[in-house]
Amino acid sequence: xxxxxxxxxxxxxxxxxxxxxxxxxxxxxxxxxxxxxxxxxxxxxxxxxxxxxxxxxxxxxxxxxxxxxxxxxxxxxxxxxxxxxxxxxxxxxxxxxxxxxxxxxxxxxxxxxxxxxxxxxxxxxxxxxxxxxxxxxxxxxxxxxxxxxxxxxxxxxxxxxxxxxxxxxxxxxxxxxxxxxxxxxxxxxxxxxxxxxxxxxxxxxxxxxxxxxxxxxxxxxxxxxxxxxxxxxxxxxxxxxxxxxxxxxxxxxxxxxxxxxxxxxxxxxxxxxxxxxxxxxxxxxxxxxxxxxxxxxxxxxxxxxxxxxxxxxxxxxxxxxxxxxx
Amino acid sequence: xxxxxxxxxxxxxxxxxxxxxxxxxxxxxxxxxxxxxxxxxxxxxxxxxxxxxxxxxxxxxxxxxxxxxxxxxxxxxxxxxxxxxxxxxxxxxxxxxxxxxxxxxxxxxxxxxxxxxxxxxxxxxxxxxxxxxxxxxxxxxxxxxxxxxxxxxxxxxxxxxxxxxxxxxxxxxxxxxxxxxxxxxxxxxxxxxxxxxxxxxxxxxxxxxxxxxxxxxxxxxxxxxxxxxxxxxxxxxxxxxxxxxxxxxxxxxxxxxxxxxxxxxxxxxxxxxxxxxxxxxxxxxxxxxxxxxxxxxxxxxxxxxxxxxxxxxxxxxxxxxxxxxxxxxxxxxxxxxxxxxxxxxxxxxxxxxxxxxxxxxxxxxxxxxxxxxxxxxxxxxxxxxxxxxxxxxxxxxxxxxxxxxxxxxxxxxxxxxxxxxxxxxxxxxxxxxxxxxxxxxxxxxxxxxxxxxxxxxxxxxxxxxxxxxxxxxxxxxxxxxxxxxxxxxxxxxxxxxxxxxxxxxxxxxxxxxxxxxxxxxxxxxxxxxxxxxxxxxx
Numbered sequence: 001x002x003x004x005x006x007x008x009x010x011x012x013x014x015x016x017x018x019x020x021x022x023x024x025x026x027x028x029x030x031x032x033x034x035x036x037x038x039x040x041x042x043x044x045x046x047x048x049x050x051x052x053x054x055x056x057x058x059x060x061x062x063x064x065x066x067x068x069x070x071x072x073x074x075x076x077x078x079x080x081x082x083x084x085x086x087x088x089x090x091x092x093x094x095x096x097x098x099x100x101x102x103x104x105x106x107x108x109x110x111x112x113x114x115x116x117x118x119x120x121x122x123x124x125x126x127x128x129x130x131x132x133x134x135x136x137x138x139x140x141x142x143x144x145x146x147x148x149x150x151x152x153x154x155x156x157x158x159x160x161x162x163x164x165x166x167x168x169x170x171x172x173x174x175x176x177x178x179x180x181x182x183x184x185x186x187x188x189x190x191x192x193x194x195x196x197x198x199x200x201x202x203x204x205x206x207x208x209x210x211x212x213x214x215x216x217x218x219x220x221x222x223x224x225x226x227x228x229x230x231x232x233x234x235x236x237x238x239x240x241x242x243x244x245x246x247x248x249x250x251x252x253x254x255x256x257x258x259x260x261x262x263x264x265x266x267x268x269x270x271x272x273x274x275x276x277x278x279x280x281x282x283x284x285x286x287x288x289x290x291x292x293x294x295x296x297x298x299x300x301x302x303x304x305x306x307x308x309x310x311x312x313x314x315x316x317x318x319x320x321x322x323x324x325x326x
Numbered sequence: 327x328x329x330x331x332x333x334x335x336x337x338x339x340x341x342x343x344x345x346x347x348x349x350x351x352x353x354x355x356x357x358x359x360x361x362x363x364x365x366x367x368x369x370x371x372x373x374x375x376x377x378x379x380x381x382x383x384x385x386x387x388x389x390x391x392x393x394x395x396x397x398x399x400x401x402x403x404x405x406x407x408x409x410x411x412x413x414x415x416x417x418x419x420x421x422x423x424x425x426x427x428x429x430x431x432x433x434x435x436x437x438x439x440x441x442x443x444x445x446x447x448x449x450x451x452x453x454x455x456x457x458x459x460x461x462x463x464x465x466x467x468x469x470x471x472x473x474x475x476x477x478x479x480x481x482x483x484x485x486x487x488x489x490x491x492x493x494x495x496x497x498x499x500x501x502x503x504x505x506x507x508x509x510x511x512x513x514x515x516x517x518x519x520x521x522x523x524x525x526x527x528x529x530x531x532x533x534x535x536x537x538x539x540x541x542x543x544x545x546x547x548x549x550x551x552x553x554x555x556x557x558x559x560x561x562x563x564x565x566x567x568x569x570x571x572x573x574x575x576x577x578x579x580x581x582x583x584x585x586x587x588x589x590x591x592x593x594x595x596x597x598x599x600x601x602x603x604x605x606x607x608x609x610x611x612x613x614x615x616x617x618x619x620x621x622x623x624x625x626x627x628x629x630x631x632x633x634x635x636x637x638x639x640x641x642x643x644x645x646x647x648x649x650x651x652x653x654x655x656x657x658x659x660x661x662x663x664x665x666x667x668x669x670x671x672x673x674x675x676x677x678x679x680x681x682x683x684x685x686x687x688x689x690x691x692x693x694x695x696x697x698x699x700x701x702x703x704x705x706x707x708x709x710x711x712x713x714x715x716x717x718x719x720x721x722x723x724x725x726x727x728x729x730x731x732x733x734x735x736x737x738x739x740x741x742x743x744x745x746x747x748x749x750x751x752x753x754x755x756x757x758x759x760x761x762x763x764x765x766x767x768x769x770x771x772x773x774x775x776x777x778x779x780x781x782x783x784x785x786x787x788x789x790x791x792x793x794x795x796x797x798x799x800x801x802x803x804x805x806x807x808x809x810x811x812x813x814x815x816x817x818x819x820x821x822x823x824x825x826x827x828x829x830x831x832x833x834x835x836x837x838x839x840x841x842x843x844x845x846x847x848x849x850x851x852x853x854x855x856x857x858x859x860x861x862x863x864x
Contacts, residue, residue: 030738031738031739031741031742031743032737032738032739032741032742036738036741036742036777037737037738038385038462039385039462040737040741040777041741041755041779042385042462045385045462045465046464046465047775047777047778048464049461049462049463049464049465050777052457052460052464053460053462056460056512084377084378085377085378085383085384085385085386085389086377086378086384086517086518087378087383087460087512087513087517096533096534097533097534152564152565152568155565155568156568159568159572160568160571160572163572163573166574167565167568167569167572167574168560168562168565168568168569169535169558169560170535171532171535172574173367173369173536173556173574173864174864268561269561269562269565270562270564270565271565272535272558272559272560272561272562272565273534274533274534274535274559275534278534278561285737287738
């Protein structure tokens with residue numbers, strides 16, 4: 001077990017280096033560069049000014065020099081400064097947006113698992129009945145409806161026609177004057193629509209997954225044995241079957257770790273939430289290399305760690321893996 | 327179905343205690359006169375977030391929206407788009423046109439209380455031309471041969487040759503020398519917390535959410551009536567429209583469809599005033615003059631004759647715009663109202679094409695020397711109006727036997743792979759119309775190099791001469807003569823088919839009084855906007 005862990009951790013380093021190299025090359029392959037995006041079609045910008053900007057960002061150096069420089073800074077955990085006109089440290093730009101994205105995603109993830117797992121189980125238990133079909137229709141509706149459309153409808157209904165919820169953003173104007181609890185309630189109200197809609201849209205995947213593993217487990221021999229022994233149906237389902245059906249869910253949880261700092265561009269744009277999705281999108285559109293690389297590096301780390309944790313969790317939970325490999 | 331109920335229960339729980347907002351649909355009478363009073367705030371929205379509030383370091387419109395209210399320049403454009411003194415009380419241009427002397431306003435204070443003097447102007451000039459400053463705006467200031475500040479309230483610049491756009495270039499916001507001198511401007515905290523001399527004082531910037539400005543009680547022109555200006559960042563136009571209707575936004579620029587089709591309800595009109603005036607921009611179809619196909623003037627004239635500009639304005643802008651015939655905004659002093667252009671006339675188009683040697687082929691497309699008349703219009707992604715305009719033109723050109731293909735490209739690859747390399751046939755793009763009518767950058771033959779803006783390679787010695795003459799004199803009548811002639815030549819040569827000047831369509835909450843629409847728009851007298859006590863909200 002320990003050897004397995006060490007091997008897995010050592011494997012992460014070359015993998016990480018490879019990821020940085022590939023992302024660095026790919027982002028530079030995209031046409032255009034930061035200076036261009038800032039100055040194109042602007043009559044005020046002369047060729048000399050453009051050259052000056054390129055030198056300022058170090059874009060006049062060969063690519064391998066730029067990569068080496070960036071990597072050596074990264075080794076010191078310095079993500080560099082953004083190539084946007086604000087020229088702020090990348091880490092500042094990321095860290096001011098991570099808290100909101102992270103909390104939104106964590107709440108949405110808890111809701112998603114909290115709702116999707118029971119839905120999946122119920123659907124599996126009542127397989128091919130009206131309940132199952134109803135649930136399918138409901139979750140697929142959430143999956144199929146375009147988020148932005150549903151979001152706009154909800155904004156119009158709850159914000160304009162029956163103004164009970166704020167339309168977009170995170171705080172009301174004047175919320176600075178409220179007490180601590182008032183501010184929290186204000187924030188919570190702003191999050192109702194985005195989180196509800198995000199959760200609704202993501203129920204389908206997980207609940208269908210849960211349903212299919214549950215159906216599979218329920219058809220196995222040991223379940224039949226349990227039922228034959230006269231074990232109560234509740235116990236069969238929630239004790240015998242669920243334990244095994246939940247195993248693949250651990251992997252899914254691990255996979256969702258990097259997703260926690262990623263945001264959806266469309267979603268954040270519609271709800272005017274200053275999150276990571278928007279930041280990344282703007283970074284890509286402006287060819288803000290250090291920012292894009294910074295976000296990708298953090299994402300890559302989380303993916304690697306997430307995979308590792310998932311594997312470990314699996315090994316802990318499933319004796320077959322623990323003893324089979326190792 | 328238990329989960330179903332949880333779901334809604336949750337919404338109910340989280341939304342409990344949220345009825346403090348007034349019902350939005352109260353119709354109030356609107357007295358127009360009255361004595362202005364202080365108080366209330368204007369909440370406005372922007373798609374983009376400012377990038378850097380030191381004006382010489384940024385070029386996005388959100389940054390300049392904010393820095394325009396926080397900083398002042400030496401000169402500014404008044405509501406009729408004529409230059410007037412701002413931080414300069416007056417100025418003189420020497421008879422030879424080479425020396426400009428600015429007499430600075432006395433008693434103006436920076437927001438932190440320090441006095442404003444010629445040292446600040448000198449610093450702004452020096453830091454802008456400093457090669458270490460990553461600014462896009464050094465060019466105009468580099469024309470300056472020498473600058474001097476003989477006393478704290480006089481600033482003098484000398485040029486090599488008379489340069490008319492020079493005067494307007496001193497509208498560049500003046501930066502506070504006492505906070506910046508001797509420091510690295512790229513790392514200055516002022517980029518997030520600006521200190522200026524303007525009508526509004528910077529208060530806070532919550533990243534990704536809003537920028538708040540407070541009225542400057544000591545503003546040299548008098549304190550603004552509004553106490554605050556709040557600039558919310560709302561990246562999506564539909565969301566912004568919801569916020570406007572929900573009463574949480576006071577002002578936004580409407581799209582033509584919103585203006586024409588969605589806001590003509592009594593309910594909306596009782597709560598908002600809508601304004602309409604030409605925007606400072608035009609959309610055009612530009613031809614690559616490197617290609618033999620477009621080198622024939624008759625072909626360009628024919629295409630313009632085959633296009634119905636009015637129809638494009640109806641189809642794309644719901645009528646909210648006007649026909650463009652040249653590079654100026656209708657109604658401004660450089661705009662020539664008597665331009666003879668090629669109006670929509672397909673018969674004339676076909677005749678011109680016949681004269682140019684094109685004959686109708688079997689498939690309904692013109693042919694010359696065995697080649698079909700076919701070209702591609704390139705335009706950028708993310709602008710629906712341009713794509714629709716291209717489709718309307720495609721139909722009209724087909725009718726005279728021209729096969730048009732449309733290709734939509736992401737901005738960066740559009741520039742890098744097509745514009746910079748000259749590998750395009752025709753482009754559908756737009757230009758912002760600058761306040762100074764100088765056309766050097768877009769139309770002079772020396773500006774056809776890589777990454778320069780005369781990318782269609784228009785070269786006309788007469789236009790070159792007139793451009794140079796126009797920027798070489800401060801006499802507005804002489805300049806107007808030059809620009810009138812240039813517009814005549816462009817209308818005849820048709821290097822672009824000028825399509826339309828769209829209208830700006832702002833809607834402002836009806837509680838604001840004192841708004842005065844003018845050629846410069848509505849924001850020029852923001853400091854005079856006010857709200858009657860009874861209607862104040864914030």
